[in-house]
Amino acid sequence: MTLSSLKVHRHEDWREQLRRAVRSVDELQKWLDLSPEELQGARRAEAAGLPLQITPHYLALCDAKDPGCPIRRQVVPRIEEDREVEGDMVDPLGEVAHELVPGLVQRYPDRALLVTTDQCAIYCRFCTRSRIVGSGEGPLKPAAVDAAIQAIAERPAIRDVILSGGDPLTLATGRLRALVERVRAIPHVEVIRLATRVPVCLPQRVDRELVEALRPSHPIWVMTHFNHPKELTPESARACAMLVDAGFPVMNQSVLLAGVNDDEKTLEALFRGLVRWRVRPYYLLMMDPARGTSHLRTPFAVGIELMERLQGRVSGLALPKLIVDTPGGLGKVPVGPDWVVTRGKGRTTLRTHRGVEVDYIDPPDPSFLPT
Numbered sequence: 001m002t003l004s005s006l007k008v009h010r011h012e013d014w015r016e017q018l019r020r021a022v023r024s025v026d027e028l029q030k031w032l033d034l035s036p037e038e039l040q041g042a043r044r045a046e047a048a049g050l051p052l053q054i055t056p057h058y059l060a061l062c063d064a065k066d067p068g069c070p071i072r073r074q075v076v077p078r079i080e081e082d083r084e085v086e087g088d089m090v091d092p093l094g095e096v097a098h099e100l101v102p103g104l105v106q107r108y109p110d111r112a113l114l115v116t117t118d119q120c121a122i123y124c125r126f127c128t129r130s131r132i133v134g135s136g137e138g139p140l141k142p143a144a145v146d147a148a149i150q151a152i153a154e155r156p157a158i159r160d161v162i163l164s165g166g167d168p169l170t171l172a173t174g175r176l177r178a179l180v181e182r183v184r185a186i187p188h189v190e191v192i193r194l195a196t197r198v199p200v201c202l203p204q205r206v207d208r209e210l211v212e213a214l215r216p217s218h219p220i221w222v223m224t225h226f227n228h229p230k231e232l233t234p235e236s237a238r239a240c241a242m243l244v245d246a247g248f249p250v251m252n253q254s255v256l257l258a259g260v261n262d263d264e265k266t267l268e269a270l271f272r273g274l275v276r277w278r279v280r281p282y283y284l285l286m287m288d289p290a291r292g293t294s295h296l297r298t299p300f301a302v303g304i305e306l307m308e309r310l311q312g313r314v315s316g317l318a319l320p321k322l323i324v325d326t327p328g329g330l331g332k333v334p335v336g337p338d339w340v341v342t343r344g345k346g347r348t349t350l351r352t353h354r355g356v357e358v359d360y361i362d363p364p365d366p367s368f369l370p371t
């Protein structure tokens, strides 16, 4: 049974969705039969660390009875968040070490990421930035915004600015528009990206006012984050269609999560559904080893095997790249099954998804061709 039948999500106004978000254990218990592991985890989250917050829209997707529900696993804290394992990191992407000025991170020569706020619509239990999100700081302070804009302006190599957080779409529309306009005014910035889970968990936020405020600053790409086909709701379909129709390319970055989407049928349904919405499955990310998330991580081999099974089964349009964002912030590495059997001089033997081996012959060296 999902909670949609109880109509917990019927608030059309996004501010009302945020106001009515579940933030306490007592509220959560009204809607879900919490397991002992969830109850302890929720009490811990209420006291410290990454807070508990679930919009009515997202809560309505939860199975009230089943702690293994893939939506619940993403947002309901569990006591395993207390567990420390080898490889855990507080800042898996080395963002502190790559900070140019407070809130502005540069890990690649041509890109910079601006942490616009610590606020999100929901707090995902696998968040790579759990060290800062939901800390109560709110939007980046005006002086910090000024410093970040100046730092971008002083670095002509930066062509692509990612507004992230927290979730930039939780900012008031006027504040977000002003920020986007300042970034757009920097001549060498070619592309602006909005990294947001709002189309998934607060789709009511994507409204005419937002779209009209941002579209003059195109090209703006929206990088969103659907992880499971249950998230493909009519409300989210409307939000994505509105963005795409208004000229915002929408790309999806899924995280591979244990007990959520680590099987091929779930991923296939998710990727096919996104393509039907004109949303490109862009990355499937091996989870960052953020502290307290080991119960949601999958072994590396699982990611490779899933990609192997999906290859040939879904079209390239629906097949994202499998990515490891290397711990320490040293950059993303695309990984996948090895389709090359042998590589010889002028001849490479490939394995197809059917298991057949086929030779690919290089063209002759031009210097040996008859003239």
Ligand code: SF4
Residues within 6 Å of the ligand: 119, 120, 121, 122, 123, 124, 126, 127, 128, 129, 133, 165, 166, 167, 196, 197
């Ligand atoms: S919406 Fe993004 S930044 Fe916010 S908690 Fe979820 S993953 Fe982290």
